[in-house]
Amino acid sequence: MASKVNTDKIARGSGSPEFTIPTADGTAGQAIVTNASGVLSFADAGPSLTGSTNTWIPTITGANAMAGTANFTYDGNTLDIKNGGTASSINLYC
Numbered sequence: 348m349a350s351k352v353n354t355d356k357i358a359r360g361s362g363s364p365e366f367t368i369p370t371a372d373g374t375a376g377q378a379i380v381t382n383a384s385g386v387l388s389f390a391d392a393g394p395s396l397t398g399s400t401n402t403w404i405p406t407i408t409g410a411n412a413m414a415g416t417a418n419f420t421y422d423g424n425t426l427d428i429k430n431g432g433t434a435s436s437i438n439l440y441c
Contacts, residue, residue: 376392
């Protein structure tokens with residue numbers, strides 16, 4: 348049988364931060380977040396990643412944005428780099 352902690356604060360040793368835990372469960376898709384002062388609460392989790400295909404290697408396109416390209420893929424065995432633009436060569440540096 349599982350035991351239940353009947354408190355609204357959790358501390359971890361001497362000098363460690365003390366956290367105030369939420370008084371109710373969150374809803375589906377929420378995560379526990381902090382207000383940076385030790386108070387924990389539930390909030391909607393950040394967005395899921397979109398904008399790519401399964402084998403495309405993601406690239407950063409801006410603040411909190413990712414994309415992929417069919418010219419740069421990895422299927423678990425083969426790294427495929429294609430010249431999809433107007434460049435005359437592709438340079439790899441190791």
